[in-house]
Amino acid sequence: MVNNLRGLRDQIGYRIDELGDYLAATPPVVSELMTISRLSRKEERIKSSWEGFKVQHISGEQSVTRIIDALKDFGTDNPQQLNEESTKFTAKYPGLVVVPDKADKLRKLIEEINNAKNQFARALMSLSTDRHKRFDEVHEQFPGLVTLQATRNILFSDIPLKKVTFGWRYNRNTEKKTKHELIDILTGRKEALFKNLLTRDQTERLSTLDYAIKKLASMHLQGDEGFRLCRVNSFPVPIVHAWFEGDDRDTQSKNNYLSTKASLPLFATGSFPVPQLKLLSDWDQSVEGDKAKSGRQTPLVYTELVPGADLGIFIVRAASHEE
Structure with a gap:
């Protein structure tokens, strides 16, 4: 079973490498990655010590390599990182990749990655029906694995994008x-x-x-x-708003608008004109935290x-x- 699990995990990496080869041979017309500063265990426990999130923007050729690395970030085995960083707040990698090619090739590559992720997720779930026992078994085999990072699916759009904006939202489940x-x-x-x-x-x-x-x-x-x-002591998460071609209005109708968590880059095909793009900015808790609270109205x-x-x-x- 151990070898089977490792094989399934490695299959995800293999499929992601295939995507990397494809992007090297078919350079994107848009390639943007945003990395977000990590949350420490202290900040997780004592939210008043948390000052916010810093966002780094990476564009162009350099971003393609970094995007592939981000897709393969399933956690860490570094003891210092495990001791210092929060294990409850997963790494987020908002981004956008637009490839000037037919949708079929890119769709197939993304589907193969997502299928490999889903297979790995099912195998992990089959270890035990008891979630605590399953957690122990998973991390005995993969000590630094963050299951959500390894199994979250990649979004793909075969409809040309008109506008994409990134922002923050408090995750108040x-x-x-x-x-x-x-x-x-x-x-x-x-x-x-x-x-x-x-x-x-x-x-x-x-x-x-x-x-x-x-x-x-x-x-x-x-x-x-x-x-x-x-959810108590929650932190804001990056989100993406995407408008698709096919409608002249900036309306948020069911067919031409998407709003979801931006945990991984959004992939799409298209050429020119490239979509309007607004990147993610830093989150300053001293400013944005008050805005979020004051803007939150409930009956x-x-x-x-x-x-x-x-x-x-x-x-x-x-x-x-x-x-």
């Missing part, structure tokens, strides 16, 4: 949950903590989880109240289930209830 779903989530967190009892004292955290489970079990929502599971009021416990569980109610 908020999900509606039932009381029983939240109890199951907290129970899973307790089980994960028990695995660490031999290496650190988790008594206080376990007590908090027990209290939260009991509180949830006895709660009865009133009127239009509901439960939400929210709901969020109240933590256990104030100050950072469980990410909230009771929501209409703002009119607070008036």
